[in-house]
Amino acid sequence: MDKKIIITGGSGFIGQALCAELNTLGYEVIVLSRRPEQRKLNESSRTRMVYWDPGDPETWFSHASGAFAIVNLAGDNIASSLRWTAAKKKRLLQSRLAAGKSVSEAILRLNQKPRVLIQASAIGYYGNRQSEILTEASGPGEGFLADLAEKWEGCVDPVRRQGVRCATIRTGIVLGRGGGFLERVVFPFKLGLGGHLGNGQQWVSWIHLADEISAIRFLIEHETLEGAFNLTGPNPLVARDFFKNLGLVLGRPSWLHPPAFMLRLMMGELASELLLSGQRVLPDRLTCLGYRFKYPDAYSALQSILEKV
Numbered sequence: 001m002d003k004k005i006i007i008t009g010g011s012g013f014i015g016q017a018l019c020a021e022l023n024t025l026g027y028e029v030i031v032l033s034r035r036p037e038q039r040k041l042n043e044s045s046r047t048r049m050v051y052w053d054p055g056d057p058e059t060w061f062s063h064a065s066g067a068f069a070i071v072n073l074a075g076d077n078i079a080s081s082l083r084w085t086a087a088k089k090k091r092l093l094q095s096r097l098a099a100g101k102s103v104s105e106a107i108l109r110l111n112q113k114p115r116v117l118i119q120a121s122a123i124g125y126y127g128n129r130q131s132e133i134l135t136e137a138s139g140p141g142e143g144f145l146a147d148l149a150e151k152w153e154g155c156v157d158p159v160r161r162q163g164v165r166c167a168t169i170r171t172g173i174v175l176g177r178g179g180g181f182l183e184r185v186v187f188p189f190k191l192g193l194g195g196h197l198g199n200g201q202q203w204v205s206w207i208h209l210a211d212e213i214s215a216i217r218f219l220i221e222h223e224t225l226e227g228a229f230n231l232t233g234p235n236p237l238v239a240r241d242f243f244k245n246l247g248l249v250l251g252r253p254s255w256l257h258p259p260a261f262m263l264r265l266m267m268g269e270l271a272s273e274l275l276l277s278g279q280r281v282l283p284d285r286l287t288c289l290g291y292r293f294k295y296p297d298a299y300s301a302l303q304s305i306l307e308k309v
Contacts, residue, residue, distance in 0.1 A: 004028045004066060005220070008052070008099050009073030009120070013179040014171075014212060018071065019047050021213045027068070032060050054098040057106045064106045064114070069220050071118040074099035075152070078122075079184070084144070084270045093148055100155030107159050116165045116220055119156050123172045123205055123232060125149035128277030131203065135284040136170075136228045145273050153228070165226045167219040172232035172281060176209025177305050185243075186250065186306065194247055195256035197263060200240030202278035205232040208295035208304070215283075218291055230283045235297050239278065242298055249302045 005022055009015045010031030019029050029047040036049035052060040054074070064070070076095040081088055100119070107113055126134045127141015140150045153168050160166045173181045188194050207215075215231050237245070247254035263271040283291075295301035 003068055004030065005069045005071065006030045006032065006060075006064060006067050006114075007071045007073065008032045008054075008103065009075065010047075012073060012077075013176065014174060014209070015073050017176065017209055017213050018073075018216060021217065023047060025217075030063050030067075032074075052102070054095075054102040057102050057109070061106050061109065065110055066112050067114045069116045069118060070103060070107065070114050071120075071216065071220075072099055072103045072156070073120045075120065078124075078145075079270075079274065082266070082270070083268050089144065093151065096148070096152045097155050100152065104156050104158045107164060108162060113162075113164050115223060116167060116226075117156060117159055118216060118219060119153060119166055119168045121149050121153045121168050121170045121228075123170050123230065123279045123281045124273075125153070125170055126279045126281065128202075128273070129279060131280055134230075134279055134281045136230055137284070141279075143273050143277075144269065165223070167226055168228045169216065169219070169231045170228060170281070171212065172205035172207050172230070172236075172279075174209055174212050175206055175301055175305060176212075180209070181206075182302075182305065185246070188256070189247060189250050189252045189254070192252060193256050194243065194250075194252055195254045195258075196239040196243040197258055198239075198260040198276045200238060200243070200257065202239050202276055203236050203280040204239050204242040205230075205236040205279055205281040206242070206298060206301070207231055207233045208293075208301040211293050211295055214294065215286060215291060218286070218289075222289075225289070227285075229285050230281050231286075232281045232283050233296060233298070233301065234283060234287060234293055236280050236282070237298055245299045246302055246306075249299065249306050 005027050022029050023046045032052035076091045124145030127143050127146040243254045
């Protein structure tokens with residue numbers, strides 16, 4: 001078995017960073033993409049783009065044999081629209097289930113199965129639990145995001161039942177340069193219009209992109225690790241304090257606080273579940289295993305990303 005890793009969702013914010021990291025470690029990376037011709041790769045990259053149709057495992061099955069790991073990150077972006085219409089919610093669910101089914105079907109057919117499947121999920125799994133401390137031992141919550149995450153995780157159960165090692169990554173808000181959460185919130189701060197949303201008491205469980213990638217590597221390479229893992233930093237903050245730190249790093253005020261009723265009026269369910277609720281999530285399993293976070297506090301994490309912005 002060679003050092004080949006297959007990644008779905010490899011052109012996304014986390015996926016691109018993961019590909020780059022795995023390349024530096026000498027892995028051959030195959031990214032499954034619906035539009036491989038639209039992504040340009042560095043000539044020195046060990047990454048290959050392969051066409052896939054999640055509804056047809058035959059489009060990529062031949063590449064899966066002998067893979068060291070498969071990392072399934074595919075799924076429609078939760079925050080790509082201002083409201084969750086019925087059609088958007090259907091795409092969010094179907095994109096995740098289709099990718100998981102495709103990955104599962106391919107693995108089950110392989111004579112030489114991968115050593116591990118890394119399956120994406122999110123801390124939305126826990127629902128809105130106010131200040132309750134949540135670990136991997138906590139059960140699922142209620143609401144659309146919790147239901148979505150639970151089904152997302154369950155779509156690869158057939159692989160688990162076949163004895164393939166599976167690690168599910170429940171990722172928090174990922175902080176990094178060039179995309180993701182910070183790309184959306186830094187601009188208002190630069191205009192002097194920054195601040196938290198609602199009353200600012202919702203918890204923000206964040207993780208630096210470098211730790212997100214390092215933790216995924218940790219799970220790939222430690223061959224006894226399976227089950228669910230929270231990929232969040234060890235020190236979550238309420239939104240009021242998180243955005244205060246962001247303002248301090250940027251040298252901008254954090255004073256504008258749109259009220260909850262206005263956000264719900266504008267964005268409906270998306271505001272209630274994504275912007276005004278939160279989870280106080282701790283990475284208990286990683287911490288107990290001795291994983292050391294490069295960026296354990298929000299201020300240093302934000303400073304490392306934004307000091308030259």
